[in-house]
Amino acid sequence: MAPQTANSKKRKDVPKKPISKRKSHRSSEDGKLDQLQKLVQDFDEGGTYTLFNDLPISNATKRGLKKAFYTTMTDIQAKSLPLSLKGKDVLGAARTGSGKTLSFLIPVLEVLHRQKWGPQDGLGALIISPTRELSIQIFDVLCAIGGGHSFSAGLVIGGKNLKDERDRLSRMNILVATPGRLLQHMDQTVGFECDNLQLLVLDEADRILDMGFSKALNAIVGHLPKERQTLLFSATQTESVQQLARLSLREPVQVGVREDGVEGSGATPKNLEQHYAIVPLDRKLDALFGFIKTHLQSKALVFMSSCKQVRFVFETFCKLHPGIPLMHLHGKQKQTKRLDIFQKFSASKHAFLFATDVAARGLDFPAVDWVIQLDAPEDADTYVHRVGRTARYERKGQSLLFLCPSEEEGMVAALKVKGIEPQLIKIKESKLASLENSLQKFAFEDPDIKYLAQRTFVSYVKSIYLQKDKSTFQVDKLPLEEFAASLGLPGTPKVKFLDSNAAKKRKNSSRQAGQVSNKTDTTVPDGANSESEDSGGSEDESPNLDKSISSLKVRTKYDRMFERKNQGILSEHYGKLVDRGSEDSDADDDFITLKRADHDLPNDPSSQPRGGLLEGIGQEDISKRKMKIGQSKSAMLKYKPGGTKLVFDEQGAAHSLYEMRDDSAFVSEAGGDVVGAGKAYVNEVRQRMQGEDLIDKAEAKDKKKEKKRKRKEREIEREGLSGVGPAVLAAEGDDGYVSPDFDAFDLSPDADEEESSHQPPSKRWKSTLSVSRDGGQEIADDEELALKLLRGQTL
Helix, strand or coil, rough: HHHHHHHHHHHHHHHCCCHHHHHHEEEEEEEHHHHHHHHHHHHCCCCCCCCCCCCCHHHHHHHHHHHHHCCCCHHHHHHHHHHHCCCCCCCEEECCCCHHHHHHHHHHHHHHHCCCCCCCCCCCCCCCCCCCHHHHHHHHHHHCCCCCCCCCCECCCCCCCCHHHHHHHHCCCCCCCHHHHHHHHHHHHCCCCCCCCCCEEECHHHHHHCCCCCHHHHHHHCCCECCCCCCCEEEECCCHHHHHHHHCCCEEEEEEECCCCCCCCCCCCCCEEEEECCHHHHHHHCCCCCHHHCCCCCCEEEECCCHHHHHHHHHHHHHHHHCCEEEEEECCCHHHHHHHHHHHHHHCCCEEEEEEECCCCCCCCCCCCCCEECCCCHHHHHHHHCCCCCCCCCCCEEEEECCCCHHHHHHHHHHHCCCCEEEEEEECHHHCCCCHHHHHHHHHHHHHHHHHHHHHHHHHHHHHHHCCCCCCCCCHEEEEEEEHHCCCCCCCCCCCCCCCCHHHHHHHHHHHHHHHHHHHHCCCCHHHHHHHCCCCCCCCCHHHHHHHHHCEEEEEEEHHCCCCCCCCCCCCHHHHHHHHHHHHHEEEEEEEECCCCCCCCCCCCCCCCCCCCCCCCCCCCCCHHHHHHHCCCHHHHHHHHCCCEEEECCCCCECCCCCCCCCCHHHHHCCHHHHHHHHHHHHHHHHHHHHHHHHHHHHEEEHHHHHHHHHHHHHHHHCCCCCCCCCCCCCCCCCCCCCHHHHHHCCCHHHHHHCCCCCCCCHHHHHCCCCCCEEEEEEEHHHHHHHHHCCCCCC
């Protein structure tokens, strides 16, 4: 027993292996996560908190917030973060610039951190925003506060390389995207799956629906799992967002922030001073340029209704040199340029940015002093988001709204419903700059400026025409002629669409024109002479009647094709001159008359139809090239139907080439045995074809024989043997005479067959025999050659 006790003591004295650092770190992290999970469960949702350190969040998130200088929570953050950290769905609404971005980014990081999310787990959080610039801004904030975590984050927006995004998409844990590009990846990218999604965030969801992304958003939600947490934030809550919340949220908790300020509802920032001015449509550009000249040390954002307006105002105001940097931002620009302008304006201290509503939502431009709305917003919610670009996070700001006289009543009433009451100000006449002459000069010197002004006019009228609130936006009350002149245009451009009143007037005028035409048709016989006398006075009214009547007809593409005329500058004038000359020449040539009987020939050769396609079309409506083609018989043959073959019988009656017999007659002739008659017909045709085959074979044999004979004749002529005997060379020792071999020239019928056995010598053999006599050929060779010629062999 002693040795056993000794061994046991030795084993107890062996030191234990130290725990690895990785294992100890993992165990400590697990302990921290368990402790954090308990803190979240015990956290009181109804408590009042002011600092981010008061929240049950990880140390990595706290370090990121401290590094980005975020220490104190805003009201929306203090009310929504306790709920979202505990895994509840939140429907939040707060004024612009109140810190809604952190309200959903902190839960994104914390939810994935508590679940130990890694690269192998795939996509865990999805953030959807309406615009590219807002997505970039959210992604930048995410990178700023999430640097302490090991998650992979990606940005998916339009305007970037789709292939590069596709290669990296499967490795992303957090994704910030716009609806269109995200849905494209869901449908096309292989390996992109959202089955493990834990959290979905919709930022500015009401604007997503307004921008026409409702179908795309519903499709995206259909790709996502139902067991998830959903957060929805917006500055304005509408019924459409509530419908979306019922579709995507599970028992959502509504969180709203309403503070006491100048505006009772708290929809706009409390430090914002709001004004509006009544400016006629044709003086808006004058008022804007005057405002720029008097605020050269300010940073302002100017909103307009269309991309063409933004371009036109930017191009023309740059030519006027106001003395402050000007920029423009709209949806038709490329993504790289939009991003450069966004960053450049954010870094500028004094600048004016002309933009469409693409910059009205969520973008955080630092230190914006003024927000100017050159065109009225479509509704009160758009007004709230526009003015929210200034006075952000306890900063002061001012806004100015330009309204036409016809828009004042409706817009002020709509804003009052939201609790917004801007102050009315009057702009002095001395502050209005007169730009009409300058813009006319720019349009005259540069055709591109003129075209851009025309497009600006059309786009503005179209935007007003398509507005939903017809009581506020009325096209018929706008001074369109004065507005066109203020843009530097010589006249009012034609707009394709018309309002309902104009359409009714045109319809009534066409009916009246039809009634007038019917009356004139009934009164023509009684007053034919008076009509011819008064024809000069009715020339001005007839074109209008013709236009109104022709507008009722349906015009096809062929009508438009034949209505085309020469596009030269003097083509119409030239046509009038030609017509006038023809009338004068006819009048001058009346003294020459042709006395003969009228054989029912037309007096005017031009009245004859010129073919099927050109019949009934005036010569002035067709170009010379088309007239020449129409008068050419060869060119018009392709428009005629194909010919038909006819067979004439012995009586001279014409029949079709493949005329079918009558069924009843055929059955009666066959005696009812149709099958037997068919077999008999087949045998008859077979015998006839056999006889034809014999004839064809004989003809083919004769042709082959004739071809062979002609080939032989050509060979004889080529060798110099046609019509003369072969040349005989005198052999030495024969006294100069050799009896010819007459068998060589046998002309019997069997000669062709005998000659066919002899193959003509090759070219190489002929070249060896055709040796010049001057070369000193030997006598033996001469004798051999002579013998071959005597025997009739060809060389």
